Each structure stands twice: as C-alpha cells, then as structure tokens.
Amino acid sequence: xxxxxxxxxxxxxxxxxxxxxxxxxxxxxLPSLIVTSPDKPQGRKLLMTPTPAKVWAKxxxxxxxxxxKIAIEDIKDSFDLFIVVAYGKILPExxxxxxxxxxxxxxxxxxxxxxxxxxxxxxxxxxxxITGVTIQQMxxxxxxxxxxxxxxxxxxxxxxxxxxxxxxxxxxxxxxxxTLPAIASGEINKIKQTEEDAxxxxxxxxxxxxxxLSDSAEKNYNKxxxxxxxxxxxxxxxSKRYIITKARLEGGKFIIEKVIPEGGKEIDYRD
Numbered sequence: 001x002x003x004x005x006x007x008x009x010x011x012x013x014x015x016x017x018x019x020x021x022x023x024x025x026x027x028x029x030l031p032s033l034i035v036t037s038p039d040k041p042q043g044r045k046l047l048m049t050p051t052p053a054k055v056w057a058k059x060x061x062x063x064x065x066x067x068x069k070i071a072i073e074d075i076k077d078s079f080d081l082f083i084v085v086a087y088g089k090i091l092p093e094x095x096x097x098x099x100x101x102x103x104x105x106x107x108x109x110x111x112x113x114x115x116x117x118x119x120x121x122x123x124x125x126x127x128x129x130i131t132g133v134t135i136q137q138m139x140x141x142x143x144x145x146x147x148x149x150x151x152x153x154x155x156x157x158x159x160x161x162x163x164x165x166x167x168x169x170x171x172x173x174x175x176x177x178x179t180l181p182a183i184a185s186g187e188i189n190k191i192k193q194t195e196e197d198a199x200x201x202x203x204x205x206x207x208x209x210x211x212x213l214s215d216s217a218e219k220n221y222n223k224x225x226x227x228x229x230x231x232x233x234x235x236x237x238x239s240k241r242y243i244i245t246k247a248r249l250e251g252g253k254f255i256i257e258k259v260i261p262e263g264g265k266e267i268d269y270r271d
Contacts, residue, residue, distance in 0.1 A: 006081060008032065008082065009075065009099075010031035010083050010084075010085070011091070013053050013087055017051075018052035018056045019169050021056050024176070034064040035066075036054050036057070038068060039066070051066075069089075075098055080100050081099045093139075093140035096139065096140060105145070106135055106173075107119065107135075107143050108120050108172065109122075109201075111136060111147060112144070115143035116142060117201060120164055121227065123164075124164065124226040126222070128155055131164070132171075133150070133151055133168055133171050135175060137190055145193070147190065147192075148179060148183065149188075153167065218254075243260040
C-alpha cells in the first residue's frame with residue numbers, strides 16, 4: 001500500500017538516485033515530482049541520453065522536470081519535504097526552504113567527516129575501517145546541515161569503492177524509510193555538526209589514479225580499491241601507461257595481477 005501522507009519531491013540524477021527511488025517505492029513512498037538534470041550526449045555518437053532518475057520517473061508515471069537552473073516557479077505545488085540524493089547541482093537557499101519540513105539529503109559518510117564529492121573513495125583511500133550514512137537537514141552550505149540520523153557500517157578489507165557504494169546506497173535508502181515517519185511528525189532531535197571536526201572530500205580527477213609503485217603496499221592497495229571504477233589506478237613504465245585491473249594485498253606486499261597496457265588488451269602482469 002502506498003504511503004500518500006507525505007507529499008514530497010525527489011531531486012536526483014544518477015544511478016544512486018534511481019536505486020534510492022526504488023527503495024522508497026518498495027516501502028510505499030512515491031514522490032509527487034522528480035527533479036533531475038537535463039539529458040546529456042553520451043558515447044562515441046554523442047546520443048542524447050536521459051538520466052537514470054528520468055528513466056525511473058517515466059517507468060513509474062511520475063511527473064518530472066529537468067531545469068538547467070532551478071527556480072521557485074518550477075516548484076508550484078505545496079510540498080511537505082524535498083529529498084535530495086545526488087542531484088548534481090547546488091540548490092539555492094530559497095529552494096531548500098520551500099517545503100514545510102525543509103529539505104533532507106542522504107550523504108555517504110559519517111558527517112561531518114568527508115563532506116563533499118567523494119566520501120566513499122576518501123574513506124577507502126585513507127584506510128578507514130568504519131564508514132556509514134548520514135541523513136541531514138540541508139542548508140545552503142555543502143553537507144553542513146544538522147544531522148537527523150546516522151548509521152555506521154564496517155569497510156571490508158578487500159572492498160572496492162563500487163562494492164561499498166552499493167551497500168551504502170541500500171543502507172541509506174533503508175535508513176531514510178525508517179526515518180521518514182519521525183520527520184513527518186516532527187519527532188526528531190537534530191544534532192548540529194561540529195565544524196572543527198569537518199573534513200572535505202574533493203572531486204576526483206583522472207590524474208589522481210596514478211600510482212607511485214615505491215609507496216607503501218597498503219597505500220597503493222587502498223588507492224586501487226578506492227579508484228576501482230574511475231579513474232582506475234595506473235602507472236608508467238618506459239613512457240607507457242598501464243592500467244591495473246586486478247591486484248591484491250598479501251604478506252604486506254601490493255601484488256599486481258593483471259594490467260591493460262596502453263593501446264592493448266588485458267594481460268597478466270610480470271614485474
């Protein structure tokens with residue numbers, strides 16, 4: 001049975017947004033409106049491609065809009081809540097404050113740690129053993145809003161960023177569903193973030209994937225795990241770039257098993 005008591009709009013764009021929408025739907029929460037980014041050209045043929053959130057909206061007959069720059073006039077209904085998951089654009093303060101209950105966001109770290117663009121990668125890169133998800137009340141400052149609820153999870157020793165992200169998306173969606181009734185009723189005790197404890201995770205650049213093979217084994221293995229999806233890890237030998245596709249940490253050594261040489265196909269690696 002659908003839960004129609006909460007009139008909310010959902011802001012999101014990539015796969016993580018679609019997956020969260022699917023969890024909400026499973027528990028009977030359907031948004032009245034989906035706000036997502038405009039279609040973009042992708043692939044070699046640069047075909048205009050809809051966002052995963054837009055595809056989901058069409059499959060579920062949910063109204064959607066794709067503004068280049070969102071304005072108050074785009075949001076005409078009286079909403080109880082905005083839920084924001086990887087929208088990809090900074091929302092103006094006047095938009096954040098439109099709903100009766102404000103706007104909330106799922107962030108994939110234990111705020112105030114790893115605010116910003118790459119919390120999952122940063123946790124693995126820094127060798128953290130514990131991470132988690134935070135549901136925060138949004139304000140007009142990156143990931144700095146009051147904490148509504150938080151839940152921890154262990155980072156497994158060989159877990160890559162895509163594997164951890166998949167778990168965190170599911171965990172975040174479930175936590176959101178459990179928290180929505182309290183948000184709707186106003187029965188929540190929000191906690192202010194401590195600014196002195198805040199750390200930031202910047203947007204990852206392609207060149208960040210380069211390994212220094214003389215670095216410690218643990219550092220290189222963490223980097224391999226953190227950048228497994230993008231930009232992937234690589235090194236140069238005789239001016240040739242090698243992308244590492246398979247590696248392990250064993251006996252205190254970083255062991256590269258398979259690589260893709262520049263312009264070639266995947267091969268076994270021999271040092």
